[in-house]
Amino acid sequence: MSLTLYFHPLASFCWKPLIALYEYNIPFRPNLVDLGNPAERAALLKLWGIGKFPVLRDDTRDQTVPESSIIVEYLDQHYRGRTRLIPEDPARALQTRLRDRFYDLYVHLPMQKIMLDRLRPEGKSDPHGVEEARAQLRTSYAMIEQQMENGGWAMGEDFTLADCAAVPSLFYGSMAVPFGQAKKNLSAYLERLKARPSVARVLSEAEPYFQMVPKEP
Ligand SMILES: N[C@@H](CCC(=O)N[C@@H](CS)C(=O)NCC(=O)O)C(=O)O
Known part of the structure; x- marks a missing residue:
């Protein structure tokens, strides 16, 4: 499998490319990053010096793609089928x-x-x-x-x-x-x-982590 997404199911910006991957129906390897784990944080930093996720790694095209919107643009350019998330016009x-x-x-x-x-x-x-x-x-x-x-x-x-x-x-x-x-x-x-359906899937995958969402003081 060519594509790996570095992300966490609860992390808000990661939902954007996840929804896109499900909309386009593109297979990918999910790599859950625990930012509290120094080795996993270091691995993310190596991919993208800013150290934020999501980051997409494409081994076939030897590309590392950070930033949620840019990932969707990249998928739209190289991996979309008939679905278009960026209009042609x-x-x-x-x-x-x-x-x-x-x-x-x-x-x-x-x-x-x-x-x-x-x-x-x-x-x-x-x-x-x-x-x-x-x-x-x-x-x-x-x-x-x-x-x-x-x-x-x-x-x-x-x-x-x-x-x-x-x-x-x-x-x-x-x-x-x-x-x-x-x-x-x-x-x-x-x-x-x-x-x-793509959104419901992302929400159900995030649900086990919802108790980590910070509550109003
Ligand atoms: N502009 C970035 C924002 C990414 C972002 O803020 N990611 C958060 C998770 S939602 C993050 O990695 N936070 C960890 C940190 O800042 O250490 C994008 O669109 O991908």
Whole structure:
């Protein structure tokens, strides 16, 4: 088997390429990385000096591919079948990438900030940064609520890279800052995502680890 994914089933950014691999139906070797294990962390650092996962290793093409969105682009370029997660039309492809960036930068990162702050040692938390992250999430939720008023996926009819990015952002985002009753389109979108077979599979594989998700203090 040519492809190995270095990841952890609970790690939010790893969900994006996992969903893509399941959507494309591409076989791969799962390599679970325990970042608490110094040897496994060192092996990851050797692949990608930043030391974050997911990282894809492709032995056939002798390529190491870090960064969740770049992994999906790589799979789309070299391994996709008929499924396209990046639309062929350049204008739609650009919009898809913009929505992927939107979810990563303006939903995922603030969500991560709030969750990771819960793990900081006593006296080292960052209440101001967390408040900023909460405000960012509320702004982003309001934008998604408008975008999703016609239902469907992030780009309309077709499930794309943008939806792969939306899953971890909104799943964990709803734990960090609940959507609230008024955000009906946003809530319905997350429910549609969760019902998608590729997403349901990723969620069921993460479930045994959910007790490790940091709780609100
Ligand atoms: N921009 C990166 C972000 C990756 C990322 O933040 N990964 C987290 C897990 S969700 C990680 O590796 N954290 C471990 C660490 O920072 O030590 C991507 O899209 O892949």
